[in-house]
Amino acid sequence: MSCQFYDKTEGTWIAAERYTAEGLFLLTPEQVNRCPQLEAALRHCVEQRLYCHHDEMTLRLPVALLEKDAQFGTVARMAHLTLHHTPRSLAILGEEALIQPLQQDWLGELRQTAVGEVLQRVLLNVIYSHERVARVLVERLQELRMALKTSMSNVELRQIVVLNRDLGELVIALRETGLILRDALRATAGESPAYPLLDAALREQRRIEEGVNLIHERYLAVTNAYNGIVQNNAHTVMKVMTVWLALLMMPIAFIMPWHMMTPLPLEHWHYLWFGLIAYVFGVTWLFARWARKHGFFSM
Amino acid sequence: MMRITRDSLLSGNANRRSWMALVAPSASELTQAATTLDIPESFLRKRLEGEASRPLIKEERLISLQFQVPLPKEGAAGQFTLVPLSLYFVPGYFVTLAEREIPFLSHLIDPQKPSKRWELVLRIIAEVTRNYLPTARSVAREMAVVERDLRQAQRHDVVYRGLDINDRLLALDLGLLQLEYVVSEIGHFLPSEDADLVEIHEDTRIELSQVRDQVDSDQATINELLESYAYVVHNNVNHLFKFMAALIILATIPLFIPGAAAMNVPLGPFPHWRYGFAAVTGGLVLVEVLTAWVFYRKGWLRLS
Numbered sequence: 001m002s003c004q005f006y007d008k009t010e011g012t013w014i015a016a017e018r019y020t021a022e023g024l025f026l027l028t029p030e031q032v033n034r035c036p037q038l039e040a041a042l043r044h045c046v047e048q049r050l051y052c053h054h055d056e057m058t059l060r061l062p063v064a065l066l067e068k069d070a071q072f073g074t075v076a077r078m079a080h081l082t083l084h085h086t087p088r089s090l091a092i093l094g095e096e097a098l099i100q101p102l103q104q105d106w107l108g109e110l111r112q113t114a115v116g117e118v119l120q121r122v123l124l125n126v127i128y129s130h131e132r133v134a135r136v137l138v139e140r141l142q143e144l145r146m147a148l149k150t151s152m153s154n155v156e157l158r159q160i161v162v163l164n165r166d167l168g169e170l171v172i173a174l175r176e177t178g179l180i181l182r183d184a185l186r187a188t189a190g191e192s193p194a195y196p197l198l199d200a201a202l203r204e205q206r207r208i209e210e211g212v213n214l215i216h217e218r219y220l221a222v223t224n225a226y227n228g229i230v231q232n233n234a235h236t237v238m239k240v241m242t243v244w245l246a247l248l249m250m251p252i253a254f255i256m257p258w259h260m261m262t263p264l265p266l267e268h269w270h271y272l273w274f275g276l277i278a279y280v281f282g283v284t285w286l287f288a289r290w291a292r293k294h295g296f297f298s299m
Numbered sequence: 300m301m302r303i304t305r306d307s308l309l310s311g312n313a314n315r316r317s318w319m320a321l322v323a324p325s326a327s328e329l330t331q332a333a334t335t336l337d338i339p340e341s342f343l344r345k346r347l348e349g350e351a352s353r354p355l356i357k358e359e360r361l362i363s364l365q366f367q368v369p370l371p372k373e374g375a376a377g378q379f380t381l382v383p384l385s386l387y388f389v390p391g392y393f394v395t396l397a398e399r400e401i402p403f404l405s406h407l408i409d410p411q412k413p414s415k416r417w418e419l420v421l422r423i424i425a426e427v428t429r430n431y432l433p434t435a436r437s438v439a440r441e442m443a444v445v446e447r448d449l450r451q452a453q454r455h456d457v458v459y460r461g462l463d464i465n466d467r468l469l470a471l472d473l474g475l476l477q478l479e480y481v482v483s484e485i486g487h488f489l490p491s492e493d494a495d496l497v498e499i500h501e502d503t504r505i506e507l508s509q510v511r512d513q514v515d516s517d518q519a520t521i522n523e524l525l526e527s528y529a530y531v532v533h534n535n536v537n538h539l540f541k542f543m544a545a546l547i548i549l550a551t552i553p554l555f556i557p558g559a560a561a562m563n564v565p566l567g568p569f570p571h572w573r574y575g576f577a578a579v580t581g582g583l584v585l586v587e588v589l590t591a592w593v594f595y596r597k598g599w600l601r602l603s
Contacts, residue, residue: 128351145462149455204353207480211473218469221522222462228529229455235536236454242543249550256553257583259561262575294602295453296539 003031004103013103024118025091026099038084038091050180052187057194058084059180061126062173063098064133072159074140076133076166078173081126083119085194090115092122116193123201127177127208130170134212137163137170141219148226152233160226167216174209181205236299243296247288251280301328306410316388316416318408321396336389343396346385354477355484362388362488364420366481367474368401368427369434377441377467379434381474386423388416403430417489421499424482428507431475435510438467439517442524449528453535461525468518475511482507538602545599549587556583 005016006024016025032038051058060082067077081094092102102125141163144156151157181202188195258264258276266272291297300322306315321332321343329347333340338361345352346365356363367381384401387394393416395404403426408419445460482504489496560569560579569575594600 124353131351142466145459149459200353203484207354207476211476214472214476215469218465218472218518218522222465222525225458225462225525225529228526228533229458232455232458232529232532232536235533235540239453239536239539239543242540242547246543246546246550249547253550253553256557256561257576257580260557260576260579261561261566261570262579263571263573264576294539295451296543298453 003027003035004099022088023090024115025089026103027091027093028096028099029093032093035091038093049176050183050187052184055192056084056086057184057188058082059184061123061177061180063094063126064129064170064173065097066133066136069162072162074136075162076137076169078169081122083122085115085119087193088115090118090122116197119194120197120201123181123197124204127174127201127205130174130177130212131208134167134170134215137167138215138219145226148229148233150233151230152237154230157226157230160223164216164220164223167212167219171209171213171216174205174212178202178205178209240297240299243291247284247291250284250287254280254283300324301332304408304410306413315413316391316393318410319392319394320404321394322400323398324396332394336387336392336394338387338389342387343385346383346396347398349383354481357488360390364481364485366424366427366478368397369430369471369474370399370401371434371437377437377464379438379467379471381470384423384427386420393419415496417485418496418499420485421482421496421503424478424485425499425503425506427478428475428503428510431471431478431510432513435468435471435514435517438464438471439521442517442521445528449531451535452532453539455529455532458525458528458532461521461528465518465521465525468514468521472511472514472518475507475514479504479507479511541599542602545594549591549594552586552590553583556586 003016004013004026006012006026007014008023013026027035027038049060060080062078063081065077065079066074069075079095079098081092081098084091084093092099094102102122105125141160144160144163147156181198185195185198185202188198255276266275269275300320301324302320302322304318304320306317319332319336321328324332324343324347329340329343333343342361342363346363352365354365363385364387365383365385368384369379370382372378372380380399382397382399382401385394385396387396393408395401404423407422407426414422441460441464445457445464449457482500486500486504489500491497557579560566560575572578591600
């Protein structure tokens, strides 16, 4: 992907050779070395997350992404989006996985949009990325929770632990975003056009942080119940195996007296063998019925 | 469905506005509404699609608010749907947009007694807040049913029901959080000289905070209880284990008492003794009864 420049007059994105410090640009990290104006600001920003110089501002914000992990399925991943904002330009720098959806989501709705408004949109997009990922993680948690119904292994539990940790990472990343925005707001003059945009983004960040934090806390709090469910699955299997063991013991126990080397009751009765078989299995059957009624066999 | 009621409320400068109610609008109705209101159609569509956005947006000629309204499901106690309700103020119009009919809106928006726009918004929010309260109570009441079933439960279904209650309370809490944000943001727009409006705002804020505290406390309770639920289910299953282990011990006794008289060795007088069977079986029954009595006294033969 080459450096993308948004042509306002045409309302389309076009490939640009270099960053020209005017307009809206999308860049990947590999393209930065072709932009000497950006390089210094970005270098500072990597160290400090926020770099302000005169009316230029560079922010490095954490963005949440989803990715497939061979062991744990869908998990969250943190990437960083760097925004270099001047009153006349906005350069957005990030890996291709971040840049492409941003570009796709905006196309068609960017016409006549001022740089300041685009900055606000990007900031909101960064903030909402955490909420979007949190929603997917919650859906995944709910799926895993249902899978736990029959699970006796730790596979689902381990995945739940990873997802809970990912939710925690989202909260931390949102807090980090809040700190950067707060610092950016402090460093911006009250009369600057960027001030109300940063202020609105900061308020939205607080709201989303509170929501994601609430989800994280509530889901983390019930993790012990999941342990209980898995243990209960193993207990249930043992319960059913034990009731079968008891059932098999019963005919042996009831028939044992007729093994004795003594004169036995009804020993001359022609049908004694059939009678005894009917007796022991009848008693066992009655016990099985009673056990079934009391849920001994329920899995 | 699109419905327009003329002169339903007052604008900031006391001009009358019409109320446009959009309930599960079709694509053509959305286009028609956007044209009438002279706003981009995406403003309406995105809210309807539930895309993440700020709950309160103020632009040059538009104010938009969104929050979730809990509506109970018919015939299912404790079950509800959170319906996103969007409000728009554009010149000449007040718009409500939702996927379902919100029953109380038509009571609150009365063309005979038109109210000011922020007063109306606060009254709608107060009504929504009041809707959260019984919904949260009915969800929390389900905990009592779960606890009743817990006594006999051997499976984790009760734990799942607890988890479901927890999820529903979380959804309500998130809805209230959004509402709290909207109310706090509205505070910036209210004219400070209008004491009545400021008072309604403060009342709504307090009411909202109380409902949220209650939902939070219900949720904290169920979070704490869920672990105990799992242990109660374990205990119920363990009772069965204990009972069956006692039963297996009782079933093992006949293996060695009659077994002693069944060996393939000379058994003394036993093979010819007329009362041999009765004596050994009587001894067996005695040992069984004694063992069972001891087990019963220790509680090993009780199921609950």
